[in-house]
Amino acid sequence: MKRLAILGATGSIGTQTLQVVDAFPGEFEVTILAGHSNWQLLLQQAEKYHPQCMIVTEPAAYEKLKQENRNPGCTVLCGMQGVLQALDTYPVDMLVGAMSGAAGIEPTLKALEMGIDLALANKETLVAGGDLVRKAQQKSGAKILPVDSEHSAIFQCIEPDSKCLNKILLTASGGPFRTWDKEALYQVTPAQALKHPNWSMGQKITIDSATLMNKGLEVIEANWLFGVDYDNIQVLVHPQSIIHSMVEYGDGTVLAHLGKADMRIPIQYALTYPERWQSDVPRLDLFATHQLTFEEPDLQRFPNLRLAYEAIAKGGNMPCILNAANEVVNLAFREGKCGFLQMSEVIAETMAKTSFILEPTYEDYVQTDRLARQIAKERINN
Ligand code: NDP
Ligand code: MG
Numbered sequence: 001m002k003r004l005a006i007l008g009a010t011g012s013i014g015t016q017t018l019q020v021v022d023a024f025p026g027e028f029e030v031t032i033l034a035g036h037s038n039w040q041l042l043l044q045q046a047e048k049y050h051p052q053c054m055i056v057t058e059p060a061a062y063e064k065l066k067q068e069n070r071n072p073g074c075t076v077l078c079g080m081q082g083v084l085q086a087l088d089t090y091p092v093d094m095l096v097g098a099m100s101g102a103a104g105i106e107p108t109l110k111a112l113e114m115g116i117d118l119a120l121a122n123k124e125t126l127v128a129g130g131d132l133v134r135k136a137q138q139k140s141g142a143k144i145l146p147v148d149s150e151h152s153a154i155f156q157c158i159e160p161d162s163k164c165l166n167k168i169l170l171t172a173s174g175g176p177f178r179t180w181d182k183e184a185l186y187q188v189t190p191a192q193a194l195k196h197p198n199w200s201m202g203q204k205i206t207i208d209s210a211t212l213m214n215k216g217l218e219v220i221e222a223n224w225l226f227g228v229d230y231d232n233i234q235v236l237v238h239p240q241s242i243i244h245s246m247v248e249y250g251d252g253t254v255l256a257h258l259g260k261a262d263m264r265i266p267i268q269y270a271l272t273y274p275e276r277w278q279s280d281v282p283r284l285d286l287f288a289t290h291q292l293t294f295e296e297p298d299l300q301r302f303p304n305l306r307l308a309y310e311a312i313a314k315g316g317n318m319p320c321i322l323n324a325a326n327e328v329v330n331l332a333f334r335e336g337k338c339g340f341l342q343m344s345e346v347i348a349e350t351m352a353k354t355s356f357i358l359e360p361t362y363e364d365y366v367q368t369d370r371l372a373r374q375i376a377k378e379r380i381n382n
Pocket of ligand 1: 009011012014100121123124199201202291
């Protein structure tokens with residue numbers, strides 16, 4: 001039985017991970033479950049999966065969870081400190097990183113340092129601290145199995161013995177505003193942006209998909225996961241979301257990964273790797289697909305993708321600055337405090353104003369993240 005710690009268990013990826021667990025009775029043991037604020041759902045999950053420990057990172061939720069917990073043998077802990085303590089106390093074989101935001105960096109590094117394999121959905125951690133994650137992974141030899149659908153696709157298309165990987169072709173749906181002109185984009189409301197045409201996901205990533213920041217974060221994620229330079233990572237807008245990404249080799253071969261837009265497929269692959277197991281998710285019907293189309297992304301209407309390329313080109317702590325500013329504007333947009341296109345302006349200004357560090361230490365990253373959030377918040381409040 002593979003023992004799992006699922007961080008972000010109460011979110012979209014976390015709950016779908018538990019659906020994959022349900023599909024294979026006797027194969028997985030849920031040892032640690034962590035959420036942030038949704039203690040009610042965590043409690044329900046604990047009643048079903050009997051973990052040895054559950055954690056919420058929000059203090060008020062912790063008080064409620066502790067009070068309501070009726071699961072004997074299940075310890076309740078609080079905060080990121082609680083997550084780290086749980087990893088020290090309850091042995092697991094794999095950590096599913098399904099929390100949102102750069103808050104995932106500490107437990108991700110901790111798991112890798114302990115040699116625990118990682119099924120990683122939490123892309124912000126790789127964007128904010130990619131070199132730290134890579135160093136920790138190289139040191140312990142733990143595996144990082146990508147859960148992000150594009151990166152799972154790329155991972156499956158990369159031949160371990162190939163000497164001529166040329167290029168990654170990263171596909172993007174284009175989001176709900178793919179065909180909108182710039183004037184219309186100024187008027188976009190949170191409700192419109194929260195309706196993704198192809199995928200059902202958490203709110204933060206859904207907004208990132210609408211601004212193409214999600215694709216920018218994924219370029220940086222691919223850079224760190226596969227060691228491919230950003231110059232050789234090309235984004236293609238593919239509105240059907242059938243091809244989840246492609247890899248081009250030096251002999252002219254292009255390998256593509258196709259499938260339904262269903263996150264249980266990449267989650268399951270990460271959980272069962274290196275094996276591929278049967279699944280009853282809906283099948284891809286290519287006759288119903290009619291056509292597969294590809295467009296170049298428009299960096300004028302969607303400047304966030306350009307900013308992400310600039311951040312990875314600059315290197316150092318710049319992707320961390322980009323990510324922190326984006327987390328701030330993304331939430332501010334959802335709360336009605338920042339316009340759709342204004343999000344890019346605030347990110348660009350934060351990138352210009354936050355001190356640049358070429359070779360940041362862990363402490364530098366923590367400091368950068370804090371400072372960039374502060375600068376972005378001040379800009380929004382003014
Ligand atoms: P959700 O918003 O649905 O869930 C986020 C999870 O993280 C929840 O369990 C939430 O807890 C928890 N959380 C929120 N804030 C914090 C915090 N500060 N510290 C610790 N935990 C926190 O997000 P998704 O499931 O959509 O996304 C999770 C990650 O996976 C993101 O990094 C996203 O980019 C990535 N991803 C998601 C995809 C998808 O299809 N959803 C596809 C590809 C990647 P609670 O709800 O209890 O407050
Ligand atoms: Mg993705």
